[in-house]
Amino acid sequence: MQVVIDGITYVSHEEPAWRGEEHYMAMVDLAQFDLPGMREQIWLREIDKAGEYEVCCIPFYAYGMALGDVVSKGESDTVGPSIRKSGRRALRVLFTAPRPLADSRLSLRRALDSVGLMSEWNGDRQVAIDVPDMSVMQPVVDAIQSEIQAKTAFWEWSDSKHYDPS
Template sequence: MQVTIDGVTYVSHEDPVWRAENSHLAMVDLAPFDLQGMREQLWLRETVDDGEYEICCLPFYAYGLALGDVVGKSGSENVGTVIRKSGRRVLRIMFAEPRFQEGDSRAVLREVLDAAGLLSEWNGDRFIAIDVPDISVMQPIFDSVQAEIQNGTAFWEWGDSRGFAQA
């Protein structure tokens, strides 16, 4: 979900894949990723080490972060540093508008994700972040959207194609 307040667009996760009972929220300023005026709210849970938090959602826009990564906060509300990587990756797919009835692969993608047992989060009906615990299970995912990528109605990127940075 996205909401704009006083010129700043906030991106939130309505249904984080690892929502914990005692969750924490922290923001990531997206300006270092060329998304000025945007902030992403991430769900975290405290680890056994004081001041360390595990990411419990799949980042839609922040680069260099993935499910299970351990981060530290700068101040009370911002993710400041990556302490440990989980070894997971995030694949992001955006479906362009206008949508064409023939060739819309979103339903097929949902089925393939369910069959593979992969975790995912949608931001609206056009943007999905997919947890990639093991790259070897991804071929059916790529196959399900390949025609749209070739037609220019879907685009993908790896969430770790750039490192994490804070302003």
């Protein structure tokens, strides 16, 4: 979900992949990823009292982090530097509007279910997919391949850029 407050667009995760009883939320300023005026709210779970937090959502816009990564929390409830990677990746797909007759969103949902991958949707055109194991990705790629070729959907890996909170 996205909401604009005082000219800043805040992106939140309505259904984080690992929703639990006690979570913290911290912001990522997306200006470093060429998205000025945008912030993404990341769900975190404290894993120890030494200030380590586990990422519990699949980032829609923030680069350099994935579900299960361990990060620190910075000042003013921001996501701090990465402490260690989980080994997971996040694949993000954006479907353009208007939608073509051969809309692959339903096929993608079925493919994700068939291989047991978690995903989070931001509206009905953007999805972030948790990829713990690349070996199961072929049905997912097959589901969206025709739209990728037709340029009615675009994909990227969240680890294609580094996250630097400074």
